[in-house]
Amino acid sequence: MFLRMRPAMVTVVFAGSVAVLCRVSRHALAPQARSADPPTWVPVCEREECHEVRQAALPMCDTSGVCGESPSVATPRTVFSALVGKPQGAWSRQLERNKASGRSFRASSTPPLVLLGDSIFESLLGTSLGVPVERAAGVPVALEAYARGGYDPLPLAISGDQTQHLLWRMPLELPRWLLGAENATFLVLIGTNNLGAGFLPGPTAAGVLAVARWLLNNSKGVVAVLPLLPRGDGPMRLPRLCPPRCGPDGKPFTSFMPAVRKVNAALANADLPDLNVLRDCGAPFLNTTRNKNKGGEVNRDLMPDSLHPNAKGHTLIADCVLSSPPFGDQYRHRRRRRHHHR
């Protein structure tokens, strides 16, 4: 059915749609890879509505629940997290772009707002792994909302990143002066890809808090975490995660929402006094008229692919963020970090 070609890529036509099959050499990505299984051919769907089937060369967590990376331990993308078809080279190139953005960012007439995250914040640049994508068309207008709110936004985000990858990037991307600026705000939205990779809510929340703790330890600015947004791609992605992530009946879960809620509850209860956990901005993204068994879990007018907010969705997020403490003029007195009062 398929034809092998060099360099390790073949194109197959299935029922009129084109899928690209790519072989990823584990050795090119991670010499410490977990098992010695031969690399497998994995279909990568290029159509927007089925981006969910993109996956790494090896599953993050094996069937017994042992995972290849830890959400709280900094690492570049590995064979467990570099997407087949968009392999680690694309991630490294985006890291270099972010480093360049950090280096060229200058103090301006408004205070810095660094937006740290995954594809959701990378959409603010109109791209995914540095490549313009249709689903992010128009999203960069949301940067103007942050600017109107009185901030100078700097997105440092990479599509597909999990907490451990952001932990790796922050020391490389954030320039020293910005880490030392008391007027800087660091807004973090990360963790949904940990759930998508099969991490449980507890370790995922711990990973988000590790990111927050790193910023609190290493910067003088205000640190804020945005709770995870709803996602409706469970029916497509969750069957791939079982085992090890199965319901009590041994079948795949059907929704990510219980896990999203658990992560958000853990963030809200975090014992990090200097951390601002923003209010949940996710409500508009839920489809309240949904029929549980027929999809439609999220509001597709704001999240057409069930995972990524579109331009309208991003504008709602910006408005929600800017009206939450510690953002907005009415909260200026709460913006200071506690250690400044000590």
Ligand SMILES: *[C@@H]1O[C@H](CO)[C@@H](O)[C@H](O)[C@H]1NC(C)=O
């Ligand atoms: C923010 O702080 C930086 C570094 O201390 C400073 O250079 C910059 O002028 C400040 N920006 C504003 C808008 O006050």
Ligand SMILES: *[C@@H]1O[C@H](CO)[C@@H](O)[C@H](O)[C@H]1NC(C)=O
């Ligand atoms: C932050 O500092 C605390 C206390 O010094 C330390 O225990 C913790 O490991 C640090 N965390 C990070 C992510 O740097």
Ligand SMILES: *[C@@H]1O[C@H](CO)[C@@H](O)[C@H](O)[C@H]1NC(C)=O
């Ligand atoms: C909400 O869910 C219903 C039922 O699945 C679906 O028919 C409708 O199109 C969805 N609405 C949006 C905006 O996603």
